[in-house]
Amino acid sequence: MRVYRPRGHPLPPSRWRHRLDLRPDGTYVDHRLAADDRSARDHGRWTVGPGPAIVLTPDDPAARSRRIEVVAAGPGRIEVRVPEP
Secondary structure (H helix, E strand, O other), X not given: OEEEOOOOOOOOXXXXXXXXXXXXXXXXXXXXXXXXXXXXXXXXXXXXXOOOEEEEEEOOOOOOOEEXXXXXXXXXXXXXXXXXX
């Protein structure tokens, strides 16, 4: 289970946090931790899938689409279940 908060939400200190920017134009940027501890970014398009899901389709044609299940959502908070690869 992952919980995402909007940018600027006060959170306790952390060395690194996963960030997923779902933009209103249907694009996304997935900020993840790379092997060398720097931030890596994947870009693509997001859509609302069947059921309570968000489907992430990367711009890279060699990468697979991912589906994340929305468990709960409210003002300033979204909880998702991300299936293991």
